[in-house]
Amino acid sequence: MIELRKILRDPVLAATIGVIAVALFLFVVYPLFKVFQMSVVADGGLSLHIYSDLLDKSFERRPIYNSLILGALVGVAGTAVGYLFAFAIARADVPWKGFFRIIATFPIISPPFVLSLAAILLLGRQGFITRTVFQGWWDPHIYGLRGLILVETIAFFPTAFLIMLGILQAIDPALEESSLNLGATRWQVFRTVTLPLSIPGLASSLLVVFVESLADFGNPIILSGNFHVLSVQAYLQITGMADFAGGAGLAVLLLLPTLVAFLLQKYWVSRKSYVTVTGKPSPGRLSVDPMTRRLLFCLCLAVTGGILLLYGTVVFGSFVTLWGANYTLTLKHYVSVFKIGGGYLRDTLILAGVATPITGILGMVIAFLVVRKEFAGKGLMDLTSMLTFAVPGTVVGIGYILVFNEPPLLLTGTAAIIVLLFIFRNVPVGIRAGVAALQQIDKAIEEAATNLGAGTARTFVTITLPLITPAFFSGLAYSFVRCMTAISAVIFVVSGSWNLITVAILGLVENADLSQAAAFSLVLVAIVLLVLGLMQYGVGRVATSQMGYEPQG
Amino acid sequence: MRRILMLLTLVAAAAWAIPAQGGQVLHMYSALDTAESQLYIPEFEKETGIKVQWVRLSSGEVLARLRAEAKNPQVSIWFGGPSQDHITGKKVGTSAPYTPPLDWTLPANAHDPEWHWVGYYFGAIGFGSNTEFLKKAGVSAPTSWDDLLQPAFKGQIAIAFPYTSGTSYTVLATLVQMMGEDKAFEYWKKLNQNVHHYDKSGSAPVTQAGLGEVGVAVSFSHDILTKGSDKGYPIAMTFPKEGTGFEIGGMSLVKGGPEPELAKKFVDWALTARAQSMMKQWFRIPLNPKAEVAKGAVRADQVKLINFDAVKAGEERDRLIKRWRSEIGQ
Numbered sequence: 001m002i003e004l005r006k007i008l009r010d011p012v013l014a015a016t017i018g019v020i021a022v023a024l025f026l027f028v029v030y031p032l033f034k035v036f037q038m039s040v041v042a043d044g045g046l047s048l049h050i051y052s053d054l055l056d057k058s059f060e061r062r063p064i065y066n067s068l069i070l071g072a073l074v075g076v077a078g079t080a081v082g083y084l085f086a087f088a089i090a091r092a093d094v095p096w097k098g099f100f101r102i103i104a105t106f107p108i109i110s111p112p113f114v115l116s117l118a119a120i121l122l123l124g125r126q127g128f129i130t131r132t133v134f135q136g137w138w139d140p141h142i143y144g145l146r147g148l149i150l151v152e153t154i155a156f157f158p159t160a161f162l163i164m165l166g167i168l169q170a171i172d173p174a175l176e177e178s179s180l181n182l183g184a185t186r187w188q189v190f191r192t193v194t195l196p197l198s199i200p201g202l203a204s205s206l207l208v209v210f211v212e213s214l215a216d217f218g219n220p221i222i223l224s225g226n227f228h229v230l231s232v233q234a235y236l237q238i239t240g241m242a243d244f245a246g247g248a249g250l251a252v253l254l255l256l257p258t259l260v261a262f263l264l265q266k267y268w269v270s271r272k273s274y275v276t277v278t279g280k281p282s283p284g285r286l287s288v289d290p291m292t293r294r295l296l297f298c299l300c301l302a303v304t305g306g307i308l309l310l311y312g313t314v315v316f317g318s319f320v321t322l323w324g325a326n327y328t329l330t331l332k333h334y335v336s337v338f339k340i341g342g343g344y345l346r347d348t349l350i351l352a353g354v355a356t357p358i359t360g361i362l363g364m365v366i367a368f369l370v371v372r373k374e375f376a377g378k379g380l381m382d383l384t385s386m387l388t389f390a391v392p393g394t395v396v397g398i399g400y401i402l403v404f405n406e407p408p409l410l411l412t413g414t415a416a417i418i419v420l421l422f423i424f425r426n427v428p429v430g431i432r433a434g435v436a437a438l439q440q441i442d443k444a445i446e447e448a449a450t451n452l453g454a455g456t457a458r459t460f461v462t463i464t465l466p467l468i469t470p471a472f473f474s475g476l477a478y479s480f481v482r483c484m485t486a487i488s489a490v491i492f493v494v495s496g497s498w499n500l501i502t503v504a505i506l507g508l509v510e511n512a513d514l515s516q517a518a519a520f521s522l523v524l525v526a527i528v529l530l531v532l533g534l535m536q537y538g539v540g541r542v543a544t545s546q547m548g549y550e551p552q553g
Numbered sequence: 554m555r556r557i558l559m560l561l562t563l564v565a566a567a568a569w570a571i572p573a574q575g576g577q578v579l580h581m582y583s584a585l586d587t588a589e590s591q592l593y594i595p596e597f598e599k600e601t602g603i604k605v606q607w608v609r610l611s612s613g614e615v616l617a618r619l620r621a622e623a624k625n626p627q628v629s630i631w632f633g634g635p636s637q638d639h640i641t642g643k644k645v646g647t648s649a650p651y652t653p654p655l656d657w658t659l660p661a662n663a664h665d666p667e668w669h670w671v672g673y674y675f676g677a678i679g680f681g682s683n684t685e686f687l688k689k690a691g692v693s694a695p696t697s698w699d700d701l702l703q704p705a706f707k708g709q710i711a712i713a714f715p716y717t718s719g720t721s722y723t724v725l726a727t728l729v730q731m732m733g734e735d736k737a738f739e740y741w742k743k744l745n746q747n748v749h750h751y752d753k754s755g756s757a758p759v760t761q762a763g764l765g766e767v768g769v770a771v772s773f774s775h776d777i778l779t780k781g782s783d784k785g786y787p788i789a790m791t792f793p794k795e796g797t798g799f800e801i802g803g804m805s806l807v808k809g810g811p812e813p814e815l816a817k818k819f820v821d822w823a824l825t826a827r828a829q830s831m832m833k834q835w836f837r838i839p840l841n842p843k844a845e846v847a848k849g850a851v852r853a854d855q856v857k858l859i860n861f862d863a864v865k866a867g868e869e870r871d872r873l874i875k876r877w878r879s880e881i882g883q
Binding site (some may be wrong): 494510 | 587608610
């Protein structure tokens with residue numbers, strides 16, 4: 001009761017909470033509810049016949065099984081590779097650390113299907129490696145499970161890497177140090193100290209990579225062959241057969257394992273934190289012997305080689321006249337990127353440019369509310385805003401066309417629906433970064449401002465926001481990258497007025513116009529890198545100007 | 554910080570303002586390949602001053618979108634895709650009638666009796682085989698539907714999903730009309746064992762055969778020529794001797810579309826000899842007798858065609874696809 005009165009005394013705060021709550025309901029919860037509703041209502045009554053139909057037929061059941069198997073395998077493989085890189089960088093002090101760090105995060109900024117494209121160019125039946133190395137005595141069979149494991153592991157191990165790096169850096173080396181001093185071998189130290197301490201991180205990265213694989217759409221639509229997965233099947237059900245109920249049913253089936261994994265991660269694994277930051281400086285003695293270090297270095301190098309080979313192939317492919325028939329080098333694909341792709345590029349940049357700042361600010365505001373304010377339904381706001389991160393794009397896209405295709409929320413065909421989709425899909429990362437940053441800032445600074453008479457809005461803009469600028473910009477950067485490379489959800493809402501470059505690339509790949517698709521993808525990557533560079537520069541500037549203010553403040 | 558916020562707001566405001574532009578705009582779903590759409594649409598824009606905003610989708614996808622958007626049509630015209638898909642469109646009530654004024658006669662099978670759709674090209678189903686593959690496997694190019702069942706073609710045939718691609722549905726309807734429904738499904742079950750995988754787009758198999766990813770593509774002859782041999786891939790084109798299916802490529806106005814007058818202008822324009830002659834570049838056979846035909850393009854009198862009933866094919870679509878999915882299991 002006291003809480004409520006306090007909030008009402010602060011109308012800006014009350015209004016903000018109200019607006020955000022309505023927005024989250026409308027753009028996150030309601031579309032998901034609609035998908036669910038679509039799948040259980042038939043002929044005006046409640047019915048589960050869609051599910052019994054779906055589970056009845058083996059060709060409908062197989063995608064469920066396939067998606068789960070693929071997700072599990074990619075979860076394990078991605079976590080293993082991520083742990084390898086994180087351990088090599090954080091613990092083993094291998095040479096070329098900076099380089100490996102770049103390699104292990106690069107796949108995040110590349111459009112989702114680029115790796116599939118590269119896999120076909122390299123390992124397809126007429127792929128470069130297939131022809132020159134295997135020469136017919138072995139067919140890699142990349143259309144299907146194998147190919148998907150390969151490309152998704154590379155696409156998603158960066159997430160595992162970042163999680164594991166954070167965990168490993170938070171483990172105090174002094175613990176390993178003491179067990180070494182007590183006579184343990186280095187292997188025993190790893191097995192009994194380092195590994196157990198990384199278990200929460202491993203579990204959490206397993207779950208996150210599993211979810212990413214389940215939600216992946218760009219790779220399976222190109223590379224899955226006859227290994228059908230849920231995300232693509234739900235899309236085909238709706239776009240190919242206009243079977244909205246069946247598509248919604250598949251979407252719900254896709255949502256269930258995702259939600260279970262998400263909730264496990266959020267409420268169970270992340271609670272089991274074994275972080276041991278003590279604040280005491282630790283002597284920098286290494287916990288691996290030179291032999292192991294060399295081995296780790298070689299393993300990282302091998303993975304790096306594979307990744308560079310894949311991306312290198314895309315670069316080479318974009319200059320080839322006609323892959324498979326004429327390998328003369330040419331610039332014509334780049335000429336037509338700007339000739340036919342100019343409109344796509346412009347649209348994508350405008351939409352991402354509008355969505356990114358809004359996403360960034362919204363993320364910080366929600367983070368501020370969740371960490372600093374007390375109000376009824378706070379936990380719910382936290383959970384809902386994180387939800388879109390876990391929900392596969394296919395499900396969200398289906399929800400959006402169901403909700404926003406008729407009055408009063410008629411939005412299909414407009415830029416607004418794409419921008420809204422971008423905002424609510426990407427805001428969770430900004431929130432996470434904001435929450436982490438805010439928890440490290442003493443509340444007393446803001447309280448001082450409030451005591452001096454500043455309202456919530458003024459405190460937020462003049463005190464909080466400047467203090468969390470780095471988190472704000474990392475939220476911005478991430479959301480920009482995701483806008484530029486998004487495909488799974490937006491493919492449902494693109495219209496003639498607003499075309500996205502990823503959708504155009506997907507069309508090219510589908511029509512097997514590989515070199516042209518490669519050129520488009522590289523231009524996209526170049527633009528993303530350029531903007532990220534500009535942002536980096538911007539953060540530097542902002543940080544310096546802030547320092548300049550400090551003496552007066 | 555306030556300055557940054559203001560700047561961001563400005564950026565957002567400016568970006569919203571840009572797309573507001575004057576002039577007439579026609580919204581369109583094109584079932585033609587992106588590259589081919591780009592041959593015709595800019596010419597129409599140049600000649601008429603009407604701006605076209607279009608999305609490329611496979612014709613099955615167009616149909617699904619039109620059905621989903623029936624309460625709130627987003628486009629005024631559906632351009633491209635075989636007539637049977639347009640016939641399905643008429644059946645589910647997404648199309649509107651329009652009789653274009655012509656000084657030549659459109660054959661009776663090239664338009665809807667009530668003018669819900671209008672044809673504008675002809676194309677026959679054929680096989681595109683990678684000649685290097687044929688040489689290595691020691692087989693000759695398939696010249697009958699049964700040839701596709703040979704063990705030598707195991708995992709070497711590419712074709713699209715009949716439910717996403719008008720091309721592939723034409724194949725299914727052709728087989729059903731030629732062999733009878735049960736026999737046709739028996740046939741496809743055997744064919745399925747030789748299919749490497751199914752694509753979404755009907756012309757994608759051609760490039761895959763060109764690349765050598767598969768040996769044989771089943772597709773329309775104009776796609777085989779344009780995306781295969783004309784591009785420089787080692788592709789040989791053959792036709793089944795029992796007879797093959799064909800498409801009359803169509804276009805139809807969307808019921809309740811926002812710009813019916815502009816859509817009619819587009820239909821009129823697409824049937825002019827000048828516009829029809831442009832299809833040369835894609836090896837399609839124009840319907841306007843005054844239009845030019847590409848050298849090497851396959852006309853209706855050069856292959857054995859079955860007596861293809863597009864109306865029946867269009868009306869049976871939903872049922873045949875349901876049966877295809879449950880029997881073939883893809």
